[in-house]
Amino acid sequence: MKKLLFLGILFLSQSLYAQFPLTKDLTAKYDLTSTFNKTKYTLEVSLPVSYDASKKYPVYYILDGYYAAAIAHGAHRTLQFENLIEDVIVVTISGPEKTTSEWLINRWPDYTFSKDTLNDVIYAKVFHLPEGSTVSGKGDLFLQTLTQQIFPLIENKYGFNGNRGISGHSLGGYLVADLMFKAPEMFNRFGINSSSQRLHLNNEIRSKEKNYAATHKEFNGKVFLSFGSLEPKDAIEDLRYFDNQLKSHYKNIETKFVEFADETHGSVMPAMLSTCMWYLYKKN
Amino acid sequence: MHTDEINLTSAINHRTYKISVALPTTYTKEKKYPVFYLLDGYYAFPIAKEAMKALKMGNLVHDFILVSIAGDEKTDYEWLVKRWTDYTFTYRARKDSTFSNMWNIKSPGLVSGGGETFYQIIKNEIIPMIDSKYSTNNERGISGHSLSGLYVANLLFKRDGLFTKFGINSPSFLFWDNDIFQAEANYGQTNLNAKVFFSIAELEDGLDNLLKFEAGLKKYQGFNSTFVLFKDETHNSVGPAMISRTMRVLYSNKN
Numbered sequence: 091m092k093k094l095l096f097l098g099i100l101f102l103s104q105s106l107y108a109q110f111p112l113t114k115d116l117t118a119k120y121d122l123t124s125t126f127n128k129t130k131y132t133l134e135v136s137l138p139v140s141y142d143a144s145k146k147y148p149v150y151y152i153l154d155g156y157y158a159a160a161i162a163h164g165a166h167r168t169l170q171f172e173n174l175i176e177d178v179i180v181v182t183i184s185g186p187e188k189t190t191s192e193w194l195i196n197r198w199p200d201y202t203f204s205k206d207t208l209n210d211v212i213y214a215k216v217f218h219l220p221e222g223s224t225v226s227g228k229g230d231l232f233l234q235t236l237t238q239q240i241f242p243l244i245e246n247k248y249g250f251n252g253n254r255g256i257s258g259h260s261l262g263g264y265l266v267a268d269l270m271f272k273a274p275e276m277f278n279r280f281g282i283n284s285s286s287q288r289l290h291l292n293n294e295i296r297s298k299e300k301n302y303a304a305t306h307k308e309f310n311g312k313v314f315l316s317f318g319s320l321e322p323k324d325a326i327e328d329l330r331y332f333d334n335q336l337k338s339h340y341k342n343i344e345t346k347f348v349e350f351a352d353e354t355h356g357s358v359m360p361a362m363l364s365t366c367m368w369y370l371y372k373k374n
Numbered sequence: 375m376h377t378d379e380i381n382l383t384s385a386i387n388h389r390t391y392k393i394s395v396a397l398p399t400t401y402t403k404e405k406k407y408p409v410f411y412l413l414d415g416y417y418a419f420p421i422a423k424e425a426m427k428a429l430k431m432g433n434l435v436h437d438f439i440l441v442s443i444a445g446d447e448k449t450d451y452e453w454l455v456k457r458w459t460d461y462t463f464t465y466r467a468r469k470d471s472t473f474s475n476m477w478n479i480k481s482p483g484l485v486s487g488g489g490e491t492f493y494q495i496i497k498n499e500i501i502p503m504i505d506s507k508y509s510t511n512n513e514r515g516i517s518g519h520s521l522s523g524l525y526v527a528n529l530l531f532k533r534d535g536l537f538t539k540f541g542i543n544s545p546s547f548l549f550w551d552n553d554i555f556q557a558e559a560n561y562g563q564t565n566l567n568a569k570v571f572f573s574i575a576e577l578e579d580g581l582d583n584l585l586k587f588e589a590g591l592k593k594y595q596g597f598n599s600t601f602v603l604f605k606d607e608t609h610n611s612v613g614p615a616m617i618s619r620t621m622r623v624l625y626s627n628k629n
Contacts, residue, residue: 139450157428160420161614167417168613171450190431350615351605356432357622360425361604361615368611 116141117163122239127231129196130186133240136163137248138177139170146251147179149244150279150371151236153201153262155184156193158363165364175371178255179248183240191219199228201258201265203272206291229265237276257281257314257366259359267295267332270311271302280313281366284321284355288328299335309340314369316362318353375399375427381446382503384495387488389456390446393500395508396423398437399430408438408513409504410539410621411496413461413522415442416453418617425618435625438515441504443496455479461518461525463489464553489525497536517541517571517620520609527554527587530568531561540570541620544609547587548580558590566594571623573616575607 116137123130134155138147152162159182166180185196194217198210205227214224244250254277258266263285270280287295315333317326326349333347346369350358378395394415398407412418419442429435445456454477458470465487474483504510514537518526523545529537547554570591574584581603591597600623604612 157424157431160424161428164417164421165614168421168610172608172610174608174611190427348606352602352619354432354434356428357434357618359428360421360618364611364614365606 120243122243124231124235124239126234126238127199127228129200129235131235131240132184132186133244134159134163134182134184135244135248136166136180138179140177143249146249147177148251148253148255148279148371149179149181149248150255150257150367151240152180152182152281152363153256153258153265154193154197154260155182156187157359158182158259159184161360162363162367165360165367169364169368174368174373176373178371179244179250180367181240181244183236191217195219195223197261198224198226200232201229201261202226202290203229203268204291204294209290229268233269233273253278255279255281255370257283257370259283259362260286260355263287264290264295268298270309270313271298274302274306274309274311278311279370280311281370282313282329282332283316283362283366284318284325284358285315285329287332288325293328295332296335299332299339303335303339307339307341309336309343311343312370313343313345314348314366315345316348316350316358316366318355318358318362319349319351320354375423376401377423380503380507382499384499386495386499387491391495391500392444392446393503394419394423394442394444395504396426396440397508398439399427400437401439401509403509405437406509406511408515408625409508409510410438410440410625411500411514411516411537412440412442412617413516413518413525414457414520415444416447417613418442418519419444421614422617422621425614426621429618429622434622434627436627438625439504439508439510441500443500451479455484457521458484458486459488460492461489461521462486462550463525463528463557464550466550489528492525493529493532497534501536513538515539515541515624517543517624518545519543519613519616521546521550524550524554528557530566530570530591531557533561533563535567538567538569539624540568541624542570543573543616543620544575544578544580544612545584547583552583554587555590558587564594565596566591567596568598569624570597570599571602571620572599573602573604573612573619575604575609575612575616577607578609
């Protein structure tokens with residue numbers, strides 16, 4: 091029946107949505123305090139419309155919940171209207187921030203594994219943040235929080251099938267690129283969007299990738315990479331280069347690079363969150 | 375960002391509407407703001423409020439108040455039934471019965487043609503309520519997608535100047551027998567004070583038809599439009615990109 095419905099809609103190819111038993115109650119929210127960095131995190135969850143507690147699902151984690159949460163969970167719904175994605179549990183992770191300045195400060199240590207004092211100083215100025223408020227290099231504590239507190243909370247509560255994805259934007263995109271080589275088994279879906287990776291420590295991600303490629307000919311993963319077309323050309327080309335490296339070094343990797351027409355670093359967020367989720371969890 | 379949720383039960387059709395409001399972060403009663411009304415608030419509001427935040431972060435838009443209009447639906451099924459009535463100006467008995475059967479909608483099924491009633495609710499109940507609670511000016515925009523995109527297109531020809539900005543996204547023109555062209559033919563004015571954002575997704579039908587509709591409006595004084603085709607998007611996947619771009623174009627801080 092459901093299939094017929096979709097056919098009907100596809101024929102019309104306009105206008106209407108199929109019915110689903112979805113209620114807004116298929117969402118949940120959890121607060122936790124990290125025992126590693128003492129930061130308070132909020133996890134927001136949206137379940138697939140046909141969620142069945144006896145079944146197992148992949149989990150897709152999205153960084154920067156501060157702005158991404160409502161859009162990501164909204165996109166999770168719009169993508170299901172047309173049955174475009176497989177069933178997946180979407181989890182957004184945000185810190186305790188209430189303002190954009192607090193958010194910028196909070197994400198800085200979490201999304202960087204290496205300390206980069208020069209960038210810390212530059213970006214405090216660029217974002218008009220207090221001197222010394224951006225301290226990079228605490229990514230390991232965030233990763234411990236993720237693996238030892240966030241994963242168990244989500245993956246024991248819901249049916250989890252062992253497959254995780256993660257995506258981020260800007261500094262969050264850089265963290266995701268880093269995770270590909272730091273913890274290659276942890277995730278098998280990656281979203282690297284408008285990544286700031288070239289700006290950090292002389293583009294050290296390139297050497298991390300190169301070192302990994304020296305001993306690995308395969309990478310079990312699907313990677314979505316994107317930029318807005320109005321972002322700096324060198325940034326876009328840098329990520330395209332990274333994508334080409336991935337494709338040439340690992341025979342089984344699947345990647346897709348998208349340049350969103352007429353979008354800036356900030357305006358691209360809604361389109362990027364939706365398209366990234368669609369590609370990573372595309373229904374075959 | 376401050377948000378409010380207001381339940382309004384209409385004295386006109388006795389249905390309850392959930393009105394969600396997001397204020398600019400620097401909102402102050404000392405200033406007066408334009409208001410952007412967004413239909414299909416059921417799914418669109420969470421996306422729109424964060425997209426507004428992201429657009430402000432990038433300094434791409436000027437301040438406006440976001441107001442989304444939803445029914446009291448709790449499920450997609452209820453949403454589908456309610457929007458069918460509110461977002462259609464013309465009654466199509468045959469379509470009502472065909473789709474009630476196809477979607478297994480229980481009696482009385484889908485009932486089209488409530489658009490004018492819904493317009494009276496917007497005009498006489500929702501807008502006055504918003505204007506009394508918030509510091510607003512007289513500039514209003516309205517946007518919709520799919521069936522609500524068709525609805526917004528109909529509002530172009532209302533002649534009352536209530537709205538001057540319009541978002542018409544993946545509208546259900548063909549699906550509703552293209553009667554929007556008749557609405558335009560009946561308009562009978564030479565002026566159309568409207569800034570319109572049109573969009574459609576690449577992976578759906580209706581591009582030519584929508585372009586034709588836009589071209590037909592260029593004869594009016596006061597009309598200006600932007601047309602965007604979203605690459606590699608479907609009728610529904612386009613939602614987040616479309617909501618964000620509508621606001622960015624209609625509330626651009628470049629003009």
